[in-house]
Structure formats: C-alpha cells, structure tokens
Amino acid sequence: MPGPLDVFRDGVLAGHVALVTGGGTGICRGIAAAYARLGADVCIVSRKQDVLDATAKELSEATGRTILGVAADVRDPDAIARAVATTVERFGKLDTLINGAAGNFLAPAAALTPNGFRTVIDIDLNGTFYAARAAFEHLQKSGEALILNISATLHYHGTPLQLHASAAKAGVDAVTKNLAVEWGRFGIRVCGIAPGPIAETEGMKRLAPGEATAKMTAAIPAGRFGAIDEIAAAAVYLRSPAAAYVTGHVLVVDGGHCVATPPLGMSFAT
Numbered sequence: 435m436p437g438p439l440d441v442f443r444d445g446v447l448a449g450h451v452a453l454v455t456g457g458g459t460g461i462c463r464g465i466a467a468a469y470a471r472l473g474a475d476v477c478i479v480s481r482k483q484d485v486l487d488a489t490a491k492e493l494s495e496a497t498g499r500t501i502l503g504v505a506a507d508v509r510d511p512d513a514i515a516r517a518v519a520t521t522v523e524r525f526g527k528l529d530t531l532i533n534g535a536a537g538n539f540l541a542p543a544a545a546l547t548p549n550g551f552r553t554v555i556d557i558d559l560n561g562t563f564y565a566a567r568a569a570f571e572h573l574q575k576s577g578e579a580l581i582l583n584i585s586a587t588l589h590y591h592g593t594p595l596q597l598h599a600s601a602a603k604a605g606v607d608a609v610t611k612n613l614a615v616e617w618g619r620f621g622i623r624v625c626g627i628a629p630g631p632i633a634e635t636e637g638m639k640r641l642a643p644g645e646a647t648a649k650m651t652a653a654i655p656a657g658r659f660g661a662i663d664e665i666a667a668a669a670v671y672l673r674s675p676a677a678a679y680v681t682g683h684v685l686v687v688d689g690g691h692c693v694a695t696p697p698l699g700m701s702f703a704t
C-alpha cells in the first residue's frame with residue numbers, strides 16, 4: 435500500500451510559495467516537508483531559530499529544496515509581518531499561509547490563570563489573525579491563494595482540562611469561515627484542518643501521556659492515532675487544484691474520534 439503522500443504527482447506544487455507557522459516541529463513540520471517534497475518553496479516560522487535551522491537542514495537534505503527558517507513569535511504582529519516580508523523577499527511571492535503555531539497544556543478551568551488562558555488565545559487565535567492580516571496583501575496578488583488554519587476537534591464538545599485550547603480553536607474555525615467569505619473575492623480560499631490525536635506530536639505527548647494513550651486510542655473508531663503524513667496529505671489536497679472550489683471548510687482528520695462517544699476518552703484527573 436502506498437503512503438498517504440505517494441498518491442500525489444511529483445512537482446504538483448512546483449512554483450508555489452508557502453509560509454508555515456509552527457513549521458519547526460510536529461504536524462506543521464510534516465506539512466512543510468510534504469509541500470517541499472512536491473515542489474513548493476517553503477518558509478517555516480517558530481520561536482526558536484536553532485529548531486528552525488535543524489528542521490530546515492533536514493528538510494532541505496530530504497527534498498533538495500531550500501527551506502527558509504525565520505524566527506518569529508506569532509503573538510507579535512510586527513514579528514510575523516517581518517517573517518512574511520522576508521519570505522516574499524526571498525521567494526518573490528506568497529501563495530499559501532499555513533497557521534499551525536499552537537500552545538497547549540492540560541489545566542482544570544478553576545486553576546487556569548488569566549495569563550495561561552490569554553497565552554493560548556494569543557498564540558492560537560490572535561496569531562492566526564496576525565499572520566493572515568500580514569499575508570493578505572501578498573496573497574491577493576497570487577491569484578490562487580490559500581490560508582490553511584490548523585484547529586482541533588476539542589470545541590465540538592466540552593473537553594475537560596482544555597477550556598483555553600477549545601476556546602482558541604473555536605475562534606480559529608470562526609476566522610476560517612469569516613475570512614473565506616470576506617477574502618474569496620480576492621482569490622483567497624480559506625480552509626481549516628481539524629486533526630484528531632496524531633502520534634509523535636508535542637500536543638499528544640502533553641495531552642495523552644502514559645496510560646492515557648491507550649484510553650484515547652480505545653475511543654478512536656480507526657483504532658489508532660493518526661500519522662503526521664495523514665494530516666500533511668489533507669494539507670496537500672486542500673492546496674491542490676483538486677480543492678479549487680473548496681473554501682470556508684474545516685476538514686476533520688481524526689479517524690472518527692469526534693463522532694464517537696465519549697469523544698476524547700479523557701478523564702477529569704490530570
């Protein structure tokens with residue numbers, strides 16, 4: 435059986451330029467790798483330059499493409515605007531913005547500090563808007579632009595210990611729909627991906643540590659965690675001409691997790 439990315443034609447993203455926030459690690463690193471493998475020029479953005487440098491080197495070696503790594507905190511609108519400008523300077527344009535930078539931890543609402551709540555909203559939700567706002571002037575010149583916002587399924591139900599992340603991701607999905615409506619006439623599609631539990635990610639290490647992994651797996655109809663490449667494949671599909679008429683949609687990629695009951699297999703205990 436071919437892998438999730440093997441079904442895409444080599445070079446299908448040639449000539450595309452993408453900026454991926456959160457691209458240093460995890461799911462968004464996988465998306466950056468897939469885009470580069472299929473011919474795109476990619477800039478990855480996160481807070482730590484050393485992480486970006488290591489990822490850029492690995493992805494360059496694996497794909498033969500130049501990967502640009504620009505350190506910026508998405509909570510800082512000026513910093514993300516500079517990262518967008520650097521990408522356009524280096525690659526000449528911007529076609530795709532992927533908003534994947536996210537912060538998360540398990541915390542009961544009663545113990546969550548205002549700063550803890552604000553921090554996650556700032557990264558996930560405000561960061562998504564800041565990056566979209568900064569990218570807009572360049573994306574509208576693309577003619578076939580896409581903003582792809584990575585959210586989650588947490589807010590489809592009340593998820594214990596995840597008030598902050600649920601509120602942030604609900605906001606991200608709202609941004610997806612609103613921008614799709616406002617920016618469609620500028621040739622910008624805006625879509626989302628809502629990943630379920632994905633193996634080998636920082637999020638899952640934090641949210642499903644130790645024996646919680648087995649409990650969560652039992653609640654997934656597919657019977658397993660997803661793979662990073664399965665999210666990357668969805669991101670390639672949404673970027674491709676096959677999805678040219680898809681906008682304002684959030685694609686759930688979760689092995690059926692969010693339609694199962696109980697949805698998360700998480701307990702109230704940390």
Ligand code: HXC
Binds near residue numbers: 540
């Ligand atoms: C309670 C916490 C906390 C924790 C941080 N805070 N971690 N509160 N429990 N474990 C609180 C702090 O106490 C502080 O509030 C405030 O948050 C800011 O914390 P700092 O450490 O000062 O901020 P910062 O250095 O910016 O880092 C915060 C962070 C970091 C970005 C959230 O913890 C982080 O990097 N987390 C990992 C990122 C991650 O997991 N990304 C993948 C997300 S996956 P006070 O009041 O004390 O000042 C995802 C998808 C879920 O979200 C889907 C599941 C299916």
